[in-house]
Amino acid sequence: MKPLIGITGNIRQDKETNHNISWRYSYSLHDFSQLVYQAGGIPVTLPLLDDGIAGEMIEKLDGLILSGGEDIHPLLYQQEPQTKLGPLNLRRDQFELSLLKQALEQDKAILGICRGIQLINVYFGGSLYQDLQSLEPSYLQHRQQSDLSQAHHHVQIQKDSYLAQLLPDIIKVNSYHHQAIHHLAKSLTATAYSPDGLVEAVEYLDKDHSLLAVQWHPEIQAQGDPEQFKLFTDLVERSKK
Numbered sequence: 001m002k003p004l005i006g007i008t009g010n011i012r013q014d015k016e017t018n019h020n021i022s023w024r025y026s027y028s029l030h031d032f033s034q035l036v037y038q039a040g041g042i043p044v045t046l047p048l049l050d051d052g053i054a055g056e057m058i059e060k061l062d063g064l065i066l067s068g069g070e071d072i073h074p075l076l077y078q079q080e081p082q083t084k085l086g087p088l089n090l091r092r093d094q095f096e097l098s099l100l101k102q103a104l105e106q107d108k109a110i111l112g113i114c115r116g117i118q119l120i121n122v123y124f125g126g127s128l129y130q131d132l133q134s135l136e137p138s139y140l141q142h143r144q145q146s147d148l149s150q151a152h153h154h155v156q157i158q159k160d161s162y163l164a165q166l167l168p169d170i171i172k173v174n175s176y177h178h179q180a181i182h183h184l185a186k187s188l189t190a191t192a193y194s195p196d197g198l199v200e201a202v203e204y205l206d207k208d209h210s211l212l213a214v215q216w217h218p219e220i221q222a223q224g225d226p227e228q229f230k231l232f233t234d235l236v237e238r239s240k241k
């Protein structure tokens, strides 16, 4: 049977031109739905509701994609907001932390993307750099200004990792983040690094956990890159277990 994969959604408010009406839409990136479908799963967007429904939502699903988006509220990792912090969405943070908790408790397959890897690290007690450009100038440019279908920097994948079974040792990835993992949570294993030493992938895979997360955006690269597409076929396979 095809596994059902939930994609965390967000809310967008659009004002109708010439009318004083605004509409609120639930949405997720279409690329995720397209790739889950191509990989043999059934995609579904999870509307941003409240914590009370997270457990029942996850019960219906086989897998979960934690998608990209706003910065995570620094109070969730015991820091005060610094000046270069981006837009926040505390309601989304709380809902996604509940979804993640439920997905872990119910042994569902998880794939975190960009904000997703950061949320996972915060959930397990790690912290984030609030703004990479405020750090030493030796850091690479991690928020590229070119098309995200083009790779931007290298990452080196750790040889003994699960990720290394899917991807070659060194790959080129796109990069569209201004935050990153600072202190890595103890439960997680870092499995890929950029040349400036930032964590670009983590995993937590044992008999009770099936979690993989990356800092780049494979959903944009995967359309033209069979290697990146493997992250989605892998999620679908893990969701069947």
Ligand code: MN
Binding pocket: 142, 153, 174, 175, 176, 177, 194, 200, 215, 216
């Ligand atoms: Mn990067």
